[in-house]
Amino acid sequence: MKRGHVHIKWPNGSESTVKIGSDWLKEANKVGVEIPTGCLNGSCGACEIEVNGEVIRACISSIPSQETGLLDVEYSIDPYW
Template sequence: MTISKIEIQWPNGTRSHTEPGIDWLQVARDAGIIIPTGCLQGSCGACEIEVNGEVVRACIAIVPRTKSCQLKVEFADDPFW
């Protein structure tokens, strides 16, 4: 089975490609995107991003498989961070 690359559109308009299952923080770093972090254990929420409208905590999440092979990332708005 061939693994399809996922195209990611970042908040600054750039795009990158990765395989599903890769850590979000690593994918962002590779693309030159800085995702704020706090505890790095998923508790504090500092690393929340929106992926196709769904909020995920980047420090404990991986890039999912998707039928369209495209994901749009936005930074989640949190008044406390």
């Protein structure tokens, strides 16, 4: 893998290698993953995804580095919605 990049496993089964610091929404769109959005400023939580088990808001977060070089992405499920 290229230095400064991370490998991502997406919820639709596709995989990609992306540059650290890239935009979650743009990279997801490239592989056909639609992350729901609402306010696009992090307030509403519509864009929440789980990355290696940690819930993040994709609209205000960038793709982080990972020691293992692998990020596993799943849609976040809120039992109260």
